[in-house]
Amino acid sequence: MAKKQEENKSDIVSVLDENGKSDEQYLSKISNDKIKEFYKAMVLIRAFDQKAFNMQRQGRIGTYISYKGQEASQAGTALALEDKDFIFPTYRDSGVLLLRKQPIVQILQYWGGDERGLKSPDSVNNFPIAIPVGTQIPHAAGAGWAATIRKSGQVAVGFFGDGATSKGDFHEGLNFASVFNAATIFLCQNNQYAISVPRAKQTKSESISKKAVAYGMEGIEVDGNDIFAVYKAVKEAADKARKGNGPTLIECYTYRISDHSTSDDASRYRSKSEVEQWEKKDPIARVEKYMQRRGIKIDKDAILEEAKAKIEKEIEAFEKISAPDPKDMFKYVFAEMTPAQNKQMKDLLGE
Amino acid sequence: MVVANIIQAVNMALKQEMQRDSKVVVLGEDVGVNGGVFRATDGLYKEFPGRVFDTPLAELGIVGTSVGMAVNGLKPIAEIQFSGFMYGPFDQIFSHAARIRMRSRGRFTCPLVIRTPYGGGIRALELHGESGEAIFAHTPGLKMVVPSNPYDAKGLLASAIRDPDPVIFYEPMRIYRAIKQDIPEKEYLIPIGKANIVQEGNDLTLIAWGASLKMCKDLLEEMKGRYSVELIDLRTISPYDRETVINSVKKTGRCVIVHEAIQTCGFAAELIAAINEDAMLSLHGPVVRVTSPDVPFPLYRLENDFLPSMARIKKGIEKVMEF
Structure with a gap:
């Protein structure tokens, strides 16, 4: 079923796929430095995710929600935005927050049960993550609507998963945004599961992006493991919104390699072979291969070590923080x- | 001064605050071209182009997008056409609007006003007559205001709009047009959190708000000074004016509380707890509450049996006085 769905994806935005097939025309416009920046961003957030998961296992933080496998969707979006933009993240979007200047110390503070972690740095507009599913979607519509009214040039991005598209909040948020021409991007990371329930059981719709049609809104489906495709789609949607041309629904077609949360065991509801199939589409590995092909020299180990050192330094600071x-x-x-x-x-x- | 009823006073406050602050916007069902089903927003659509929005018919969407607008630099005044439709967007109110300041450690705030007509007694349809003030008072991070007359409606609504935090503004539908008062045309504010001593007295404290207040006033007139009653209009349910309530009960030693909401966990229960904590030794007898019974609001042929009546309030007063 999942395979058949994918075969139908003729209109999915792809710049660099897992087999190395690439849109050279687009990639030629992206500098080597930018590509390295994308790569480093994904390495950093994957290293953080792994570390946070381990810290939960060691009892150093509480429940943690991993985004492993979704690094391209998160980094591609975060890097396409400006500081003045608003993001309305979910509990699975620590990677987005990290790349949007939320200090690692604070991200750990939140998962460590300390509300001070939710405070956005003054230079950006990072709304506190939503714990109920989908409730942040109308907020993104409202903040984008306010941007349109105030002509502030901001874009509001509402993050959510495939499960949230079943909620009334999704419908009301998208409908309002379209009716009022809100400067909003609805960013769905379709990671194929809402805890144990697969995407096919959430909706009979052929895709999530197609739901945009009913709202009179542009809907785009992108390969969510392709950071270039995500970046391109978000950048274009943001430019469009800033010009006053309304909202966009972007579906990042991706996969949650991790369990739902540190309290979940995904082997109860999905097969090992399915996960392995998706591991072959890894968002970081394909950029490594591409850089090799393009002759961009990097020291993989040094980049990873640098990321780890940065994280360790922040963990040290986090563990010194006294109780609120x-x-x-x-x-x-x-x-x-x-x-x-x-x-x-x-x-x-x-x- | 100008003669106004409650609906006109609401309209005046909205207009005044929209003139005063360009960040104020109005949204809701039928609030634009039609001027609201009760005409509360009459004329605003024309006077403030681009700031008054007829929304799609979706209460969750109205409140949810208002939250987004409030955190991004606007001051939305959302109208929910009847308070019975507040429960769809309750998740947005409870889980988000009321918690934004706390969750963001003050980085984001939610200066949002939700206006809604509430209360029974007008032979309305199902789910148009309930009084849910205690539900909102039980939500930390919200303010809950209920005016009982045109003067207060204008001054309290202006305060609600200027308040930096979310305010639920309950408008007593039954008396929207029942009271006419001379009220100042120019702006004035009535502080949120302050009760009004409508009439002073020494024998008994009678506490009410919204449409029940008028009923209490009418009753006291009918009873022609049989007892010296101190009548308190609570005006704000949350945060309520504990000091005024306690001082009055300490003076009179007797108290009757009237509300349209059902009895169990109604706001009278909270007031009685406060009296128990702070004024128990002054009491000459138990505090009596005159409320609706713990049943769903009935269709209108029984609504007068369900709601507190002047006869039931009178009985309550006599019970306390004769204890």
Whole structure:
């Protein structure tokens, strides 16, 4: 079934596939430095993901949601955006956050049960990740709509997975964005599973990108393991939105190599051979091969070591952070604490 | 001064705040060309081009996109046509609007107002008459305001729009046009979180809000000073004015609380808990609450049996006075 679906993908945006087939016309416009930057970004976020997973296993952070296999979708999107843009990420988008200047220390803080991790750096607009599925989609529509009204030149990107497209939030968000010409990109990482439920059971629609048709919106399907294709699609959609030409739905066709979360065991619902098939489409390996072909020299080991060293340094800082002050619970609920909160805080802290 | 009913006062506040702050936008079902099904937004569409939006018929979409607008530099005022339709977007209100400041450590805020007509007594359809104020008061991060007259409606709505945090603004549908008052044309604010002592008294504290307040006032007039009653209009349910309630009960030693919402976990329960904590030794008898029963709001042939009536409030007052 999955194979048949893929055979039908004649209109999928692809720049560099797993067999080395490439769109040289597009790639020739991308500098060697840019290609190295893409590669390094993916290596960094994969190394972080692996490390965070290990830290959960060691009890150094709580539940963690891995994005292994989806590095091209996340890096390709993050690198195509500007700082002033808004992102509305899900729990599976730590890679996007990391590449959008969210300090690794803070990402670990969040997964380590410390709300301070969610605060966006001032230079970017990283909305706190959504834990309920799909609820952030209307936020992206609203923020993009505000950008249109304010003529701010920003783009809002709503991240979600294939499962979220079954929710009413998806429908209402896309419908509003289209009706009001919002400067929004709806970025679906179709990783084929919503925990255990495969994509085919979420929708009878031939693809997720095709759902855009009903909203009078452009829908694009890209090879989500092809960082160039993702980057190209997002960049074009962002340019279009900035010019006031409305929203786009982008489906990144990819695969979650990892379990759903650190509490999940994916072997209960999918075969080893299926995972192996997807490992052959690895987003990082294909860029390595391409760089070799193009004569871009890199030191693979040095790049990985550099990424690991950066992560280790941040982990060191993370582990030195003292526990949040219980007063913090009261501090940010309203602009000003209510009399009741004030009293409860004093009672709680025995003051 | 100008004579206005509640709906006109709401309209005046919206207009005034839109003139004052270009970031204010209005969105909802039928709020544009039609001016709202109750005419609350009448004339705004023409006066403020590009700032008043007739949305698709989708409450979750209205609130969800309002959250996105609020975090990206606008001050949306969303109308939910009837409060019974607030439960679809409740996830957006509870899980997001109310938590954005906290989750982002103040980096993002959600200065959003959701206006909605609430309450029974007008022979409306199902799910048009409920009073859900306690549900919103039970949601940390939200403010919950219920005016009972035109003067308060204008001043409280202006405060709600200027508030940096999300406010649910419950408009008492039953008395939208029942009270006419002279209210100032120029701007004024009534602070959120402050109750109003409508009339002072020494024998008993009577607390109500919204449409029930008018019923209490009418009753006291009918009872022609049989008791010296201190009537308090709570005005803000969350954060409520505990101090005014406690001081009054300490003075009178007796209290009756009236609300249209059902009894169990209705807001009277919270007020009684506060009185228990802070004014118990002043009480001459148990606090009485006059509420609707713990059943779903019935179709309209029974709504007057379901809702608090003047007769039931009177009985409640007598019960406390004769304890």
